[in-house]
Amino acid sequence: MLCTVLLCQLMALPLMANGNEYVIKNGERTLYGVLSKAPQEGKRHGIVILAHGFAGTHHFGYRYFDALNALGYQAYAFDFPYGSPFSTLEKNTMNMSVLDQQADLETVVEHFRKQENIDPKKIVVLGESQGGLVAALTAASIGKKISKLVLVYPAFCIPYHWRAKYPNLSDIQDTTRLWRVPMGRRYFEEIHSMDAFESAKKYKKPVLIVHGDADNVVPLADSERVVKMYKNARLHVIPGAGHGFDNDQFAKMIGWLNEFLSE
Numbered sequence: 001m002l003c004t005v006l007l008c009q010l011m012a013l014p015l016m017a018n019g020n021e022y023v024i025k026n027g028e029r030t031l032y033g034v035l036s037k038a039p040q041e042g043k044r045h046g047i048v049i050l051a052h053g054f055a056g057t058h059h060f061g062y063r064y065f066d067a068l069n070a071l072g073y074q075a076y077a078f079d080f081p082y083g084s085p086f087s088t089l090e091k092n093t094m095n096m097s098v099l100d101q102q103a104d105l106e107t108v109v110e111h112f113r114k115q116e117n118i119d120p121k122k123i124v125v126l127g128e129s130q131g132g133l134v135a136a137l138t139a140a141s142i143g144k145k146i147s148k149l150v151l152v153y154p155a156f157c158i159p160y161h162w163r164a165k166y167p168n169l170s171d172i173q174d175t176t177r178l179w180r181v182p183m184g185r186r187y188f189e190e191i192h193s194m195d196a197f198e199s200a201k202k203y204k205k206p207v208l209i210v211h212g213d214a215d216n217v218v219p220l221a222d223s224e225r226v227v228k229m230y231k232n233a234r235l236h237v238i239p240g241a242g243h244g245f246d247n248d249q250f251a252k253m254i255g256w257l258n259e260f261l262s263e
Contacts, residue, residue, distance in 0.1 A: 018036055018037055018065055018066065018069070019034040019035050019036040019037055019065060019075075020034065020035055020037070021033075021034060022034060022035035022076065022078075024078070024107065024108055024111050026103065026104050026107040029081045029090075029100070029104060030081065030089055030090070031078045031079065031080075031081065031104055031107070031108065032058070032078060032079050032087070032088040032089050033058050033076055033077055033078025033079065034058055034061070034062070034076070034077055034078075035074060035075070035076045036065045036068065036069055036074050036075040036076070037069070037074075043117070044116075044117055044118060044119040045072055045073060045074050045117060045118060045119060045122070046072065046073045046074070046118070046119050046122025046123065046124065046147075046261075047073060047074045047075065047076060047112050047118050047122070047123055047124070048064070048068050048073050048074075048075045048076075048124040048125075048126055048150075048261075049075075049076050049105070049108050049109060049112070049123070049124070049125050049126070050064060050075060050076065050077040050078075050126050050127075050131075051080075051101070051105055051125065051126065051127035051128070051131030051132070051134050051135050052077070052079070052080065052083070052084075052128060052131045053127075053128045053129030053130045053131045053132070053155070054083075054084075054129060054130040054155075054178070054181075055083070055084045055085065055086070055093070055179070055181050056083070056084055056086075056128070056129075056131070057079050057083075057084050057086050057087055057088070058077040058078050058079050058088070059077070060077065060128065061075060061076075061077020061078075062077065063250065064077075064126070064254075064257075065077075067254045067257065067258065068261075071258060071261050071262065073122070073124070073261065074118070076108065076112070078104075078108065080096075080100075080101045080104055080134075081095075081100070081104070082094075082095035082096045082097070082100075083096055083101065084181075085181060093181050093182055093183055094175070094182055094183060094184040095184065095186075096183050096184070096187050097186055097187055097190060098130070098133065098134060098137070098158070098187065098190060098191055098194075099190050101130075101131075101134045102134050102137045102138050102141065105125065105134055105135065105138040106138055106141060106142055109123060109125065109138070109142060109145050109146060110142075110145070113145060120145075121147060122147055123145065123146055123147055124146070124147060124148045124149070124150065124261065125138060125139060125146050125148075125149055125150070126149075126150035126151075126152065126257075127150070127151060127152070127154065128152040128153065128154075129152070129153055129154070129155045129217075129218060129243065130155045130158060132151040132152060132153065132154025132155055132156075133154055133155045133156060133158055133196055135149060135150075135151060135154070136149070136151060136154060136156070136196065136199070136200045136203070136226075137196065137199055137200075139200075139203040139205075139207075140199045140200055140201075140202040140203050141202075143202060143203045143204060143205060146203075146205065147205060147206075148205060148206045148207070148208070148260065148261065149203060149205065149206070149207045149208070150207075150208045150209075150210075150257060150260070151207065151208070151209045151210075151223070151226075152209075152210050152211075152253070153210070153211050153212065153215055153217075153218050153223070153243055154209065154211075154218070154222070154223065154226070155218045156196045156197060156200070156218075156222045156223075156225075156226055157218055157219060157222055158191060158196070159191040159192070159194040159195070159196055162188050162191060162192070163191075163192055166188055166192070169189060169192060172185050172188045172189060172192075173185070176188065197222075197225065197226055197229060200226055200229060200230065201229040201230060201231075203230065203231075204230075204231045204232065205232065206232045206233070206260070206263075207227075207230045207232065207233035207234070208233070208234060208236070208256065208257065208260040209223050209226070209227055209233060209234070209235045209236070210235075210236050210237075210238065210253045210256060210257075211223040211235065211236075211237055211238070211241075212237070212238045212239075212240070212241025212242050212243070212245070212249070213237050213238070213239055213240070213241065214239075214240050214241055214242045215241070215242050215243045216242065216243070217242075217243035218243060220237065223235055234260075236252075236253070236256045238252055238253065
């Protein structure tokens, strides 16, 4: 099966979160998100910044909020502009770009580093699927500003998959649709020569990777490859899990995440 990134099933996600609307500006781009309430007011906390996958939204992050708050972390889930037809603000996916999403994530990290109630030594980035690829690229770019990295079925396959689909830049269509979501030429032009694996190994701090062995969208083999490239990484495999975890599988992942963040 062609490796792509799974369209987020919003109907299965919680619609409300224990948090407040929180908007960050990246130049002309507006990042709409929700910031979970601080577990203890008046203290500095770590923060986990949550990066959604292809055609997802900030809603995916709500699932993590309670567990992260219980560990003393705030959590911030936001929409990548143009990242989904379901985004709160910019919905035109023809403008979707992995590199723009990387720039957005870097902006979010920098924003929270400057907040008085955030411990700049405890900034964690967690990305799912395409968000995992974006998180890995961001960590490689600004690694000293990110204390730990969490990758959930990360889509390192995106560049090589689309390179196989479009071997030459001239092969790229003006509009490509993936699960009825239209994307423009720029998305594919920018990743055409990208080596996500080579970029990833620039990050030297701790990395947690979680992947299902029944994932038919993003190959487990990619996570098995990249865990060996990182200097300090571990991979947990969930038997029977696909590209997306049910409640029991998610609980397993939260257990590993708690362990990882508590170290």
